[in-house]
Amino acid sequence: MTTRTQTTSLKQFRISNCLSHFATALLFLAGAQSFAQEGHTYTSEAIENGSRIYVRQCALCHGLGGGLIAGINLSGGRFRNAVTDDDLGRVISQGTAEGRMPPSNLSGADLDGVIAYIRVGFDPESGDVRIGNAANGRKLYEGKGECIDCHRIKGRGPRTAPDLSDIGLTRSPAALQRSLLDPTAALLPINRPVTLVTRDKETIVGRRLNEDTYTVQLIDSEERLRSLVKADLVSYEISDTATHQPTTLSNDEVADLIAYLLALKGEL
Numbered sequence: 001m002t003t004r005t006q007t008t009s010l011k012q013f014r015i016s017n018c019l020s021h022f023a024t025a026l027l028f029l030a031g032a033q034s035f036a037q038e039g040h041t042y043t044s045e046a047i048e049n050g051s052r053i054y055v056r057q058c059a060l061c062h063g064l065g066g067g068l069i070a071g072i073n074l075s076g077g078r079f080r081n082a083v084t085d086d087d088l089g090r091v092i093s094q095g096t097a098e099g100r101m102p103p104s105n106l107s108g109a110d111l112d113g114v115i116a117y118i119r120v121g122f123d124p125e126s127g128d129v130r131i132g133n134a135a136n137g138r139k140l141y142e143g144k145g146e147c148i149d150c151h152r153i154k155g156r157g158p159r160t161a162p163d164l165s166d167i168g169l170t171r172s173p174a175a176l177q178r179s180l181l182d183p184t185a186a187l188l189p190i191n192r193p194v195t196l197v198t199r200d201k202e203t204i205v206g207r208r209l210n211e212d213t214y215t216v217q218l219i220d221s222e223e224r225l226r227s228l229v230k231a232d233l234v235s236y237e238i239s240d241t242a243t244h245q246p247t248t249l250s251n252d253e254v255a256d257l258i259a260y261l262l263a264l265k266g267e268l
């Protein structure tokens with residue numbers, strides 16, 4: 001990690017501030033705000049140290065999940081201004097928002113640790129997950145990976161599989177990697193495929209959107225939204241096996257896809 005200058009002159013500060021806005025704009029245009037910095041991995045010691053400091057010094061305001069302050073989601077990588085690790089370091093050591101976030105006394109390994117903890121989405125396992133190139137990831141998503149055949153992003157693609165438009169806000173790098181390499185282990189309860197048979201002997205295969213004691217809402221294999229009363233069903237099976245097969249893409253390709261998915265934060 002690069003060294004941070006604590007005493008930046010006003011002029012330098014303005015320039016770097018300006019550059020970082022410019023960088024934000026560029027990344028925004030490319031549709032790829034990076035979550036963890038490309039090609040970066042953080043050591044598990046740093047992440048663990050960072051998690052302890054975070055809980056003691058930051059969680060009070062930002063919450064244990066990092067999303068308590070409006071417009072900012074620390075575990076999801078959503079910031080107002082910060083783009084690079086240096087920007088984060090500056091905010092954390094100098095404070096922001098006219099003192100509503102006070103300056104901290106963190107420096108060196110402690111500061112790096114908190115940044116690492118934020119960058120890996122508060123998930124210690126993500127330290128070893130390689131983040132590739134988001135632009136390549138997007139090409140894979142739409143091409144060779146065939147992800148677009150099932151998933152939907154910002155209105156494009158079918159509704160049969162989970163909508164991934166803001167997956168970068170809600171999943172850590174490690175969770176995304178698991179979804180690709182070991183889908184059944186990563187399968188969330190709500191995403192379990194279901195097979196229902198109605199009293200009229202119709203068999204419906206689909207994915208649940210919502211469920212309560214008496215009813216279940218789902219998207220069927222023809223992308224129709226169905227709402228069914230459980231009392232009208234003769235059978236209702238919830239599978240433990242993911243629809244996904246473990247991916248056959250290479251490690252580099254998986255890293256690129258993870259970078260692309262992490263950049264999806266529900267904007268636009």
Ligand code: HEC
Pocket residue numbers: 054057058059060061062069072074078079080081082088091092096097100101102104106114
């Ligand atoms: C006393 C409350 C408080 C504490 C403690 C606090 N923060 Fe903040 N933090 C804030 C507020 C308020 C903002 C700015 C919100 C805004 O811009 O409107 C903020 C903003 C941030 C941002 C976003 C910067 C950006 O560009 O959007 C980061 C990153 C951050 N805090 C990290 C931390 C870390 C790490 C710690 C612990 C070392 C911490 N904060 C402790 C209140 C706090």
Ligand code: HEC
Pocket residue numbers: 141145146147148149150151160161162167171176179183187188191192193207241242243244247257261
């Ligand atoms: C045949 C349809 C299909 C294809 C192709 C497909 N997926 Fe999926 N995906 C699903 C379904 C259905 C789920 C819900 C879990 C399950 O059943 O595996 C899912 C789950 C996921 C999840 C987890 C979502 C969550 O909420 O955590 C991610 C991430 C994901 N897919 C990414 C991808 C990527 C990247 C590709 C391309 C390499 C891809 N998928 C290709 C159907 C598909």
